[in-house]
Amino acid sequence: MKAKTVLILLSAVILCLTGCTESQKPTTVVDNSSAVTTSSSADSDSTNSYYDSTPISQAYLSGNTANLDDKQLEIYNKAVSAIEKLITLDMNDYEKELAVHDYIVGCSSYDEAHLNALGIGLPNSDNPYGCLINGKAICSGYSTTFQLFMDMLEIPCKTIYATDFEGDDHSWNIVQIGESWYYVDACWDDPIPDFTDRPVRHKYFNVSKEYMKTKHVWDDTELPDTDSTKFSYITQTVTHINSVNEIESLMEKALDNMQDSVAVTSDMSDFQFSETDQIDTNFNEENIKGLSKVFDSFCEKHTDHQVYCQRVQNGNDIVLVMYMRKFR
Template sequence: MSIAGKKALWPALCLCLALTACGGQEVATPVSADVTVAELARAVVESQDDLVGLPVLEGEDLTDHLSAFCGLETWKEGAVYAAGGMDAREVTVVRLADEASAETAADTLENYRLERQGDFFGYAPEEADRLERAVVLQRGSYAALLVCDDPEAAKESFDACLAGEFPLPVEEETALPVSSEEPEATAVMAPETEKLAEPTPTPEPDPTPAPPETPAETGRPILNPDLDTSGFVPFMEPNDTNMEIYDTSAIKAAWEIGDADGLSDKDAVILEKCREVLGELITEGMTDFEKELAVHDWIVEQGSYDQTVHNNPVHSGRTGYRDPYGILVGGYGNCLGYSTTFQLLMDLCDVECITVVGAAFDSLESHAWNMVKLDGEWYCVDVTWDDPTVGNGNINSVGHHRYFNVTSEHMRETDHQWDYLYVPEATATHYRWDGAGPLPQ
């Protein structure tokens, strides 16, 4: 994910910095400057209109962010300004024991940048783009991540402050604490109870691992034995979040017999909401396509992506965010929440439908969507990405039907990955509708 068009550093630094680029990351030879990470972070914030007023993290929030979110293990000083939630804006600066440790920290921050970009990819296009343009810096014993509207200007302000050109006084109430009472003695390890699994190595740019010649045994039948997958982005399960599909069999059985006795409290609420929603949407004589479109559009209008999944490193959201409860009752969910809600409502409408658990962002992020069978042919539907989070909140009908009844080829071209041989291949186009023009008949 390289950042194009990198500018030269300020003239004052040209003689002492030797830059190389790797992805969004820049490294440099050691720089001698008597500045704190708090001054560096504040210099960046003050240089960017979009960063003014960004919350500063302190105490446990600071430690949690650097260790649990960023994946850093050791640091002498840390300073973080971060918006949180579905807002990617962030300035993170750390000082390490030496240059080698700073290089490792920069690698970790670059990996964190990619993971964050994957988190927002498809869900919040504006934030994903901001992370695409973000820069990771390494300057001597300092490492930094700058996520803002103008990362080049932010980088120049960082370097100028580091060179002592305009070190900013940091007021006591906004000074960011170091991670130890004796920062000069030893680096501080994040508490074991707060650490996640070891951070994964920084992905190589444009990974192209070859798919196995013979698919691994899965217990499922191969549906597309003649499908040539050699040119596809290989699917590798990211395993970055829980993608187990919620069991709705009891709800469907209760729907069939018209009796909710024996259901759990949660399933009883889901069933009642299904009756209410379908009672409003579905009328006698509707075709399967008309039912599908009505359910799709209701979910897009009713639901919103659960932004709280980005408030912690394990992506856990509100009650039922991964199943139909979240969308039906609270109006929130992640991709599993959207897709399992669509699946359940299609099942209750007797429209053949499956849920595909796959990935996105070159198999770095888990993702789920649906397929429906209309007139004997399969179509792909990604309700989650048809309901993107955008800054102005203004998405027209075309924007809400970008992934409505599209082909498998279209899904591959828009960065979806899955077990290609074991999932029906959607090739039909008759019921494709992009939100403009007359509906298919």
């Protein structure tokens, strides 16, 4: 396999050209899959502030680790070990991506020290060393680790550095699965506080640009559109049901697989939705006959869980998604 070369695309220069507001910060897109390099004339040295995982992915693809320093070699060994455990030859790219996402969320937790008044946390929390070796990361630690794995698996991926909806610096990914691109935020799928045996969240796994923009702010001028839901998490996991009573067994199965959500559709009249819920708004389960009893039964068996649901847009369909939130 050919080793990949590095591209750093800095689109900050388009801040004043695309109608961005004065308060919106520049967007930086790092792509380790092309040989072309473009940078903003306003900040030609800004590439130095972003972690370059290319030497590690190149070493994996070429089979030659001679040029890696000690820290890179630690990351390499940890990543290779994970790939050998997670990835099998019969997996498609979606399955590989999902395995990597869940591994990253499981092996690391957010470095909360970065949230204190001084903003000083552990070193390397902004790169794969912090995520894979120290088990602590901030958003850029999650996104650069995801980028590294995608590059090693030769799945097209870009890392986006911009802001969240509150204007704070944030980083996430866009990945190509099949013929379409999808957005992924592994950091926000590992919410604070973290604890052992919590089901993995997939709220921001392979979502559309429109969904991502409800809580993320960036200039997408240089980025491809998400034009399919074929490999969205909901599409890949949704189940058509004929009775509300089927939902509890689906929730149990999801929990056994360390997943925190179940998506369902149905031809039943109660499931003919005309509108969706906002991203942080719950749907009243009492509007669906028998659903409250299902939730009560589940929570009686799992007293450390809470359950709620949402109507979520998935392409042209509105899907009901149940979330099982485990608390300490």
